[in-house]
Amino acid sequence: MSEQWLFEQDSIDWQELSTLYRIAPLGDKSAEHLRLVFGNSRFKCFVLEDGRLIGAGRALADGRDCSYLCDIVVHPQYQGRGLGKALVAKLTELSAGHRKIILYANPGKEGFYRKLGFRRMLTAMAKFDDQQRAIDTGLVADE
DSSP states (O other): OOEEEESSOTTOOHHHHHHHHHHTTSOOOOHHHHHHHHHTOSEEEEEEETTEEEEEEEEEEOSSSEEEEEEEEEOGGGTTTTHHHHHHHHHHHHTTTOSEEEEOOOTTOHHHHHHTTOOOOSSOOOOOTTHHHHHHTTSSOOO
């Protein structure tokens, strides 16, 4: 088996990535949505094994102050093998020089990121297009 890392998106099958997000499960993100958000991201990583997309992630970054790691996904058959950790490490490495690196974790995944050196922010705030869903799923507090 041959693992290949890509840092550009020219050859990405966006429908395959959309399916990956759905089965991971990290939500329903259309191919068009993913093409746009990855295209607007400063850093991106795609991992393929024998031509099959098995992992991805991206970072929005301004070049100095803040880099935001997001949309980190690993195919369920490859979870638990260190690929998520490797994606976070690579995006963190690409973000070197930023004063802060932030990520957004799904509820229940905080422990994974804590092992990688991330700490809970006490002052983070968010607005979601579906605020009630964000409250119901534990993404934000209803205070």
